[in-house]
Amino acid sequence: MxxxxxxxxxxxxxxxxxxxxxxxxxxxxxxxxxxxxxxxxxxxxxxxxxxxxxxxxxxxxxxxxxxxxxxxxxxxxxxxxxxxxxPYEPSTRLQDIDFTARFSVTAPLDREAAVELLRTELAYRRAQIAKNRNRDRTLLYEDPAPGLDQEVDREVHESLHRLGAGAMDYWVDWLEKSLHRLTGGKTTG
CATH class of the missing domain: 1.10.10.10 (Winged helix-like DNA-binding domain superfamily/Winged helix DNA-binding domain)
Known part of the structure; x- marks a missing residue:
């Protein structure tokens, strides 16, 4: 960007x-x-x-x-x-500045390009969800550092996963609603 x-x-x-x-x-x-x-x-x-x-x-x-x-x-x-x-290449980072800046400039100038931008971002995020949402998140410990609390470590990682999943779901919902608004409900094409 x-x-x-x-x-x-x-x-x-x-x-x-x-x-x-x-x-x-x-x-x-x-x-x-x-x-x-x-x-x-x-x-x-x-x-x-x-x-x-x-x-x-x-x-x-x-x-x-x-x-x-x-x-x-x-x-x-x-x-x-x-x-x-x-062409727009989505970042692995959620809500990347390249997308938000590009969308804010594109939507009022070229609705068709904004729709394509939304579709590209939405497809990428859906693929991320499909790949990562239900992956094995088991943390493995082998000779952990002294004082490392494995229970807290697992709890923190699971909590961060839920936070990230919630943020992703919110983002996808926003993308879908934005696409709906720009297409007048016609999301195929």
Whole structure:
């Protein structure tokens, strides 16, 4: 997942200055991208402008420093659409940032691509469940370290398995509901 597509997705909605982008990423965007330092944001904006994917206008502000307000260009929109339609490879990690960022950008711009993204993620998670849900989780001990409490160890591992299974079930349910909403209930295809 490349950070530039998160920025392009935001700029597809409206123009932003760097400060507004940073604030959005720290609040509403906290589940879409890891915390971005302001220097990372500004470096990426310069790079995107150099590529011709965005442009800026100076917003003259009375009594405050002027701000560069960035807008998506036609070339940037094209690059964003290419990324949206590019193949998606699910991560082994549940609720990976690549999926959440990609889905948040894709759904409002290309419903068909968002449906395909959901189907890909859902198929991958269902396969993970089929492979791992009922696997043998027996912990084997051979010459364990002194003080290792095997009963607590088994209890903790089983508890973590239930937590992970519950999180996976919740995620799959969310994927199914999202797919249902985007397809109007027509989930085949």
């Amino acid at each position: 490349k950070f530039e597509y998160v920025l392009l997705g935001l700029l597809a909605r409206r123009p932003y200055d760097g400060y507004e982008l940073r604030k959005w990423l720290e609040t509403e965007g906290q589940f879409l991208w890891a915390k971005a330092h302001h220097s990372q944001i500004y470096r990426k904006l310069v790079q995107l402008e150099t590529q011709g994917w965005i442009r800026h206008e100076t917003d003259v502000r009375e009594g405050r420093p002027d701000a560069k307000v960035y807008r998506l260009t036609e070339r940037g929109h094209h690059a964003l659409r290419e990324w949206i339609r590019s």
